[in-house]
Amino acid sequence: MENGIRLHSAQGRWVVLAAALGSGMAMLDGTVVNVALPHIGAELGASLASLQWTVNAYLLTLAGLILLGGSLGDRYGRRRVFLIGVVWFAAASGLCAIAPTVGVLIAARALQGIGGALLTPGSLALLQATFHPDDRSAAVGAWSGLGGVATAVGPLLGGWLVSGPGWRWIFVLNLPLAVVVVLLTVRHVPESRDDEATGRFDVPGAVLAALALGGVTYALTDAAEGFSAAVAVSALAGVLLAVAFVVVERRAAEPMLPLGLFSSRLFTVVNLVTLGIYGALGGIFFYLQVQLQTVAGFSPLVAGVAFAPVTLLMLLFSAGAGRLATRLGPRLPLTLGPLIAAAGVLLMLRIGSHASYWADVLPAAVLFGVGLTLLVAPLTATVLAAVEVRRAGIASGVNNAAARAAGLIAVAALPLLTGLSGDQYRVPSAVDSAFRTAVWICAGVLAGAGLLALATVPGKAPEAAPEPDATWYCQTTAPPVDPGHECPGSTAN
Incomplete structure (x- = not known):
């Protein structure tokens, strides 16, 4: 018997909000820092390599440990591990805010990544485990939209904070947000786990x-x-x-990354598409804010506002994109989304020393936002539908690890590929030349991901893999989430 709460219920909306705010906190931190990089470098006397590590220390521990985070959630309870991750992330954010040197900041960012590795896979696995099968795609779409908003609103908040109280406040922002996430999760989110998960951790x-x-x-x-x-x-x-x-x-008897997951052709392909998409996004976001501030002369606030249309588009249409993908199948959005985003990236070539927001920045932002809106929810829903529901945590972890690792390698490699090093990020002509090379590279990678999806992703929406026991997600001390089903050990009548 199928079980799960419905998206249109009050509890369903609270679950989506808690999961989205938790993962959004990690996503927000990833983008908000990019806006502050020039100011962090100036205040702490950091080189370009140090600024790269300010971004990559976070991505390194996040990508390296996120699979373990998914496994911990499957074993000990996704809600429990999610909450631990939120609290850990907030504590590390506080350390970032008071960092006296760039070395301390990099170390604190690495600690943030550990917290992110615990909360990020849990946020998505909570949705897959909790919602009725008919509502999972729409729930993932709503989660993607709200999470995408956090990603896109990061530059706006970062610009406002950097221009006002200072860059350290971008980390202070996580503290009250974490309190809200903890309260929502404790009150509204049911526990779920994989009862078949046993043995030692890898x-x-x-x-x-x-x-x-x-x-x-x-x-x-x-x-x-x-x-x-x-x-x-x-x-x-x-x-x-x-x-x-x-x-x-x-x-390994209990591997962190069960290689058997890749026996699913769809799971393998969508993760390859994820590598391309998020590698390109990580690279272009790293360069964009430096280009807007150092070359175009935008203030941090204006540079942050510049891509507000991306926020609006994802807020309004990501849930609908998830539903559309359910009806039409994943191939079309996973092809058109990256191709449209690539076109938006190419329009960023117009952003130069005398760039106009309305003529040069806005068209790129709108086209880029349309592409992201089309692809994010279907990408996530498809990778989860490729595995059985009880393995949602590890599947989410693999996909998130692929995304973060791609961004990590992109931020590390692009300065090498574009010839930017040392203190050149403060020289407008050097930044402009490197940015233009990066645009072509990132647009090409996005287009390649779209063509890969066209060639390999099925046109029909995949059915969720069967689960051997529909009661696996129940919390034994809580009433059943479906009125017609009794959870094992439930005291409900």
């Missing part, structure tokens, strides 16, 4: 994943300053550790 796998990503990231970041023995050793170590990670996962 700590060696988590360590190898983080070290492999760290080695590659260090090599790419340091190579922008010139090739050295340290770069070569780091790159080689990263590759060897990645190979060791795959070997360990193949042999």
